[in-house]
Amino acid sequence: MSNLLNIRGIVLKETPFGEADKFITILGKDYGKISVSVRGAKRVRSGLTAGTSLFSYSDFYIAESKKRMYLNQVEPIETFYNLRNDLSALAYGSYFLEITNKLLFDNMPSNNILLLLLKSLTVLSKSNVIPHKLIASIFELKVLEYNGYKPETEFCISCKKPTTQNFYITIEGTICENCVQKNFFHIHLNETLLYTIRYIFSSELNKLYTFKVPANIMNSLSNFSRNLLNSQLNLRLKSINFIREIEEFL
Numbered sequence: 001m002s003n004l005l006n007i008r009g010i011v012l013k014e015t016p017f018g019e020a021d022k023f024i025t026i027l028g029k030d031y032g033k034i035s036v037s038v039r040g041a042k043r044v045r046s047g048l049t050a051g052t053s054l055f056s057y058s059d060f061y062i063a064e065s066k067k068r069m070y071l072n073q074v075e076p077i078e079t080f081y082n083l084r085n086d087l088s089a090l091a092y093g094s095y096f097l098e099i100t101n102k103l104l105f106d107n108m109p110s111n112n113i114l115l116l117l118l119k120s121l122t123v124l125s126k127s128n129v130i131p132h133k134l135i136a137s138i139f140e141l142k143v144l145e146y147n148g149y150k151p152e153t154e155f156c157i158s159c160k161k162p163t164t165q166n167f168y169i170t171i172e173g174t175i176c177e178n179c180v181q182k183n184f185f186h187i188h189l190n191e192t193l194l195y196t197i198r199y200i201f202s203s204e205l206n207k208l209y210t211f212k213v214p215a216n217i218m219n220s221l222s223n224f225s226r227n228l229l230n231s232q233l234n235l236r237l238k239s240i241n242f243i244r245e246i247e248e249f250l
Contacts (some may be wrong), residue, residue: 001064001236004061004062004063004072004073005035005060005061005062005063005064006059006061006062007026007028007031007056007059007060007062008028008029008057008058008059008060008062008077009026009027009028009029009030009031009034009057009060009114010027010055010056010057010058010114010117010118010134011024011026011052011053011054011055011056011058012025012026012027012033012054012097012098012100012101013024013025013054013097013101014052014053014054014081016042017037019042020038020039020040020041020042020043021038021039021040022037022038022041022042022052023035023037023038023043024036024052024071025101026060027100027101027104027110027113027114028060028114029111029114030109030111031107031109032105032106032108032109032110033101033104033105033106033107033108033110034069034073034106034107034109035069035106036060036062036069036070036071037044037069037070037071038052038070038071039066039070039071039165040174045068046096046168047074047193048071048073048074050074050076050079051076051079052074053076053079053081054094055074055080055083055093055097055121056078056079056080057077057078057079057080057118057163058074058075058076058077059074059075059077059208060073060074060180061073061074061075063156068194074123077093078118078122080093080121080122081170082125082126082127083121083124083125084212086127087133087246088246089125089127089132091242091243091246092124092132092135092136092238092243093121093124093125094138095237095239095240095242095243096117096120096121096124096136097117097239098137098164098237098238098239099139099140099143099229099235099237100117100143101114102235102236102237103143103147103233103235110146112146113143113146114230115141115144115205116139116143116205117135117139118210119205119206119208119209120135120138120139123135124239128197129209130209130212131212133217133218133219133222133247134213134218134222135209136187136213136216136225136226136243137200137218137221137224137225137226138200138208138209139226140225140226140229141197141201141225141228142200142201142205142208143229144225144228144229144232144233145201147233148233149228149232150201151169151170151171151172151174151228151234152172152173152174153173153194153197153198153201154172154174155173156174156175156176156179157172157173157175157179158175158176158179159168159176159178163189165189165190165191165194166189167189167194168180168181168186168187168188168189169186169187169188169189169193169194169224170184170187171185171227171228171231171232173181174189174194178200185227185231187223187224190217191218192213192214193217193220193221196211196217196221197221197224199211206234
């Protein structure tokens with residue numbers, strides 16, 4: 001295998017090609033997002049199926065030509081199979097993959113986002129550890145932070161008054177009641193919501209998924225993080241409709 005690239009990464013997207021082949025989009029460690037051709041992937045006896053499905057975290061051995069990259073061999077590490085046994089977890093996991101795929105440019109190393117995605121899917125696959133909506137809010141805020149979008153939370157973005165619980169939070173940051181424009185998106189802050197937002201932005205990855213919050217705080221947090229994501233990145237995501245249907249049902 002000396003002539004092959006060895007790339008460890010996760011499958012973000014599958015695209016069928018022809019009767020038996022497919023392309024996969026991988027977020028690879030130190031390589032970023034790449035597209036790889038998988039020949040014969042849909043054949044029953046193919047040894048490339050398990051490690052090249054959506055969510056699969058694998059070691060990929062890839063042959064590189066001038067025009068295309070071809071998968072030669074794959075060794076699965078984690079397939080996140082449990083996600084397929086829970087419709088809500090599957091929907092949120094698909095949402096994380098779609099955000100990552102649409103957010104990143106090709107061939108740009110994004111190891112911090114890869115680690116965030118792996119950690120988020122690991123927690124998501126463990127039922128009843130943390131509510132899925134809270135996992136999504138944490139993922140949304142951290143992926144924004146890693147891409148340079150972090151709202152101000154210490155001062156009023158207009159008059160620079162230090163933030164207290166008698167503030168609002170907008171997609172730009174915290175703002176006092178004297179400066180807030182009621183016709184723009186804003187959420188009233190209380191001490192718990194403000195602390196939660198600050199904690200998410202300031203915490204290392206291994207401390208992110210270690211807490212729960214009351215339902216009203218989780219709903220406000222979700223409203224904020226999703227509006228922030230939409231306003232800053234303007235991504236058109238198919239999976240968000242599935243999420244909304246599940247949230248309405250639950």
